[in-house]
Amino acid sequence: MEEVIKIEGGRKLRGSVRISGSKNSTVALIPAAILGSEPVTIYGVPHISDVNSLTQLLRELGVYVESRSDDTLYIDPRNMENRPMVSHAVSKLRASYYFMGALLGKFGHAEIQMPGGCYLGPRPIDLHLKGFEALGADIKYEHGCYILDAPRLKGNRIFLDISSVGATINIMMAAVFAQGRTVIENAAREPEIIDIATLLNKMGAKIHGMGTSSLVIDGVKDLHGCSHEIIPDRIEAATYILIAAAMAEEMTIENIIPQHLEAILMKLEEIGIDMKVGPDFVKISHTDKPLRPTEIMTKPYPGFATDVQQPFTAILTQCQGQSVVTETIYTERFKHCGELNKMGADIDVRIPSGFVNGPTRLTGTSVVATDLRCGAGLVVAGLMADGVTEIHDVYHIDRGYDNLDGKLQSLGAKIWREPVE
Ligand SMILES: CC(=O)N[C@H]1[C@@H](OP(=O)(O)OP(=O)(O)OC[C@H]2O[C@@H](n3ccc(=O)[nH]c3=O)[C@H](O)[C@@H]2O)O[C@H](CO)[C@@H](O)[C@@H]1O
Ligand SMILES: C=C(OP(=O)(O)O)C(=O)O
Numbered sequence: 202m203e204e205v206i207k208i209e210g211g212r213k214l215r216g217s218v219r220i221s222g223s224k225n226s227t228v229a230l231i232p233a234a235i236l237g238s239e240p241v242t243i244y245g246v247p248h249i250s251d252v253n254s255l256t257q258l259l260r261e262l263g264v265y266v267e268s269r270s271d272d273t274l275y276i277d278p279r280n281m282e283n284r285p286m287v288s289h290a291v292s293k294l295r296a297s298y299y300f301m302g303a304l305l306g307k308f309g310h311a312e313i314q315m316p317g318g319c320y321l322g323p324r325p326i327d328l329h330l331k332g333f334e335a336l337g338a339d340i341k342y343e344h345g346c347y348i349l350d351a352p353r354l355k356g357n358r359i360f361l362d363i364s365s366v367g368a369t370i371n372i373m374m375a376a377v378f379a380q381g382r383t384v385i386e387n388a389a390r391e392p393e394i395i396d397i398a399t400l401l402n403k404m405g406a407k408i409h410g411m412g413t414s415s416l417v418i419d420g421v422k423d424l425h426g427c428s429h430e431i432i433p434d435r436i437e438a439a440t441y442i443l444i445a446a447a448m449a450e451e452m453t454i455e456n457i458i459p460q461h462l463e464a465i466l467m468k469l470e471e472i473g474i475d476m477k478v479g480p481d482f483v484k485i486s487h488t489d490k491p492l493r494p495t496e497i498m499t500k501p502y503p504g505f506a507t508d509v510q511q512p513f514t515a516i517l518t519q520c521q522g523q524s525v526v527t528e529t530i531y532t533e534r535f536k537h538c539g540e541l542n543k544m545g546a547d548i549d550v551r552i553p554s555g556f557v558n559g560p561t562r563l564t565g566t567s568v569v570a571t572d573l574r575c576g577a578g579l580v581v582a583g584l585m586a587d588g589v590t591e592i593h594d595v596y597h598i599d600r601g602y603d604n605l606d607g608k609l610q611s612l613g614a615k616i617w618r619e620p621v622e
Pocket of ligand 2: 295296317322508573601
């Protein structure tokens with residue numbers, strides 16, 4: 202049933218919130234778990250719809266999947282079959298493309314539809330395909346479906362024109378069984394890539410250089426089972442830190458890795474938010490000081506994450522003066538600005554930048570979550586706004602935020618869902 206999220210804004214928030222396992226890790230760890238010949242247990246799995254879609258896809262491949270506790274997923278690929286992946290679930294999320302690398306690596310053959318996910322402007326997968334070709338795969342595109350074949354993958358040196366997160370992980374998954382050594386140069390360095398490589402190494406893979414731009418994979422013959430705890434979601438953490446910056450009387454964001462958030466924490470300090478940063482938490486208290494404007498430019502990790510740009514823009518509407526947000530990853534990722542303007546913001550978008558003039562009073566109205574992080578930005582704005590904000594297309598938000606309503610309610614927010622009439 203289609204639902205809207207409603208938020209009655211203006212309430213001060215107080216208490217602690219625990220950050221869940223990383224979405225972008227989880228959605229790659231699940232396809233990676235089928236690579237071995239034994240079961241894998243993953244701990245700290247977030248309750249998000251992307252996980253439901255992936256679980257459905259695993260079951261369609263004959264993989265046994267069981268939720269062993271609230272956040273534990275047991276994945277047993279012993280009876281899996283390499284079937285064409287053409288169901289609706291493939292197009293529900295971006296990360297279904299990881300089955301290309303996983304199936305090609307394991308079986309030498311993959312058949313899969315174009316993936317879905319948030320529309321942020323064009324999101325080509327040419328670098329993934331070029332990487333598979335460099336390992337020896339033959340690729341055809343027929344009737345909306347990619348068909349990849351490689352009876353024997355061979356290690357190679359691959360230079361990525363752009364340090365793509367998806368291409369790095371996908372090529373790494375295919376390369377674990379390739380004959381000889383694969384080197385991915387200009388590899389992405391996001392923490393999620395280290396997390397996937399850590400799981401694969403626990404399964405018996407030989408991957409070195411994780412977290413650097415030169416990733417070395419020495420092919421192995423078989424992978425075994427293991428268990429693995431997912432890293433905390435740095436984007437969810439940043440979202441709650443921004444919510445605290447906007448509305449906290451006093452709020453603690455727990456189960457975080459502060460090193461993963463440095464670019465965001467620095468920018469928050471720059472605009473005047475006082476924080477106490479502990480080994481695995483951030484505590485933010487209310488400030489009456491006027492907030493300063495700033496300039497943000499999204500960059501690959503360790504730069505300012507594009508996935509935090511949208512909720513951060515909501516805060517910038519409250520700074521005194523003009524802030525500038527420049528997107529270098531997805532230059533069209535500005536749909537949230539039109540929605541924030543409906544609430545009273547003054548943002549002028551001239552791609553690839555948004556010029557945010559503040560402070561502006563925000564008022565609740567009917568808005569659309571055009572994508573996942575646009576939705577996060579609207580939640581931050583809704584919590585600050587006068588009156589009730591009604592957010593449509595919340596299925597985008599549910600792809601990436603575990604128990605959003607419950608976590609916010611426990612902090613004192615008035616947020617609820619209603620069916621769409
Ligand atoms: C499931 C997942 O982890 N999603 C994240 C991942 O997406 P995703 O892995 O899709 O993003 P990439 O890192 O691949 O994209 C980075 C840039 O490279 C371009 N590109 C990418 C691949 C390719 O073959 N050709 C190409 O031109 C993209 O259009 C984009 O401009 O990283 C993005 C950038 O941090 C995040 O916003 C997403 O949340
Ligand atoms: C863009 C995102 O996700 P995806 O790549 O899964 O669409 C995101 O998490 O902000």
